[in-house]
Amino acid sequence: MDGADADPVALARLLELAVAALHETRPEQLWSLAFTELLDALDADLAVRKAEEWSPGEGTVRLWTPEGPAHHLLGPEQLDVIRTGYPFVDHYAAGHPLEPLTARATAGAHAWRHAAPAGRLRDALGSTDILGLPLPRPEKGAIHGCLLHRTGRRPFTPAHLAYARRAQPVIAAVEAHAAHLRAWRTTPGGPEAATVREERAAALGLTPREITVLALLAEARTASAIAQRLGISPRTVHRHLAHLYRKFGTRDRLATVLRARETGVL
Structure with missing residues (x-):
């Protein structure tokens, strides 16, 4: 991937990732799917995600290599270097x-070659270049996203950036x-209640995407608001609503939410 345009094969795989994500019922597997694709398409050595806002000194860092999850491979000092989010956090926080x-x-x-934070990244991880993939969040000003590291090799190319720009909305939708899905599975009642909820959703034939639409519907969100939260079009939301009405035997949103609560899906 050395030209200025994203590889069509990689873009086709992005579509496959989006389809696979929509059928995955386990939220913890969604990022594994995403990072498997990103590491391969960007020819990167390490992927880093921080679920909380990027800030130094605290927060849970999740790591993947092409071989799989690697949370256990780094020590506290290396994790502290990663948590700084250098040089991206300050850049995006400045309003870029x-x-x-x-x-x-x-x-x-010059700074990437000589600045102290860059030196710490090279010493801790061997990073010769990093690609920052920021993700929008509802909290204004909060910086979230993932970082892809290359170690001991040449920098990322314009084609890698072109791919990352195409991947950004897909990864945001996966997140x-x-x-x-995680919020739906962790509502009050504990693991046993979550298991019952999942079994009843499965008995009704609800897809993971329909579950997320239903959960947002229960928050009294409009189709446009649901579309914005999930990164899809209002038309797609209406299609999911039609499927929900059919599966619950209802005709409107309020009745669907009430039926979902009666059946234990919500």
């Missing part, structure tokens, strides 16, 4: 657009989908 960038472009070539 939330678009994918490389560390070299963000910090400047939103995972968050709403």
Whole structure:
């Protein structure tokens, strides 16, 4: 992937990722799917995600390599270096657009070679370049997303950035989908209640995407608001609503939410 345009094969795989994510019922597996694709398409060595806002010194860091999850491979000092989010956090916090960038472009070539934070990243991880993939969040000003590291090799190319720009809305949709599925599975009642909820949803033939739409519907959100949260079109939301009405035997949103609560799906 060395040209200025994203590889059509990689873009086709992005579509496959989106389809696979919509059929995945386990939120914890969604990021594994996403990072397997990102690491391969970007020829990266390490993927980093921080579920909380990027800030130094605290927060849970999740790591993946091409071989799989790697949360156990790094020590506290290495994790502290990663948590700084250098050089991306300060850049995005300053109000710059939330678009994918490389560390070299963000910090400047000289700073990336000589600045102390860059040196700590090289010492801790061997990072020769990092690609930042920021993700929008409802909290204004909060910086979230993932970082892809290359170690001991040449920098990311313009084609990698082109791919990352295409991947950004897909990864954002995967994150939103995972968050709403997780919230649906962890509502009051404990693990046993969650198991019953999942069994009843399965008995009705609800897809993971229909579950997330239903959960947002229960929050009294409009189709436009649901579409914005999930990164899909209002027309797609209405299609999911039609499927929900059919499966619950209802005709409107309120009746659907009430029936979902009666059956234990919500």
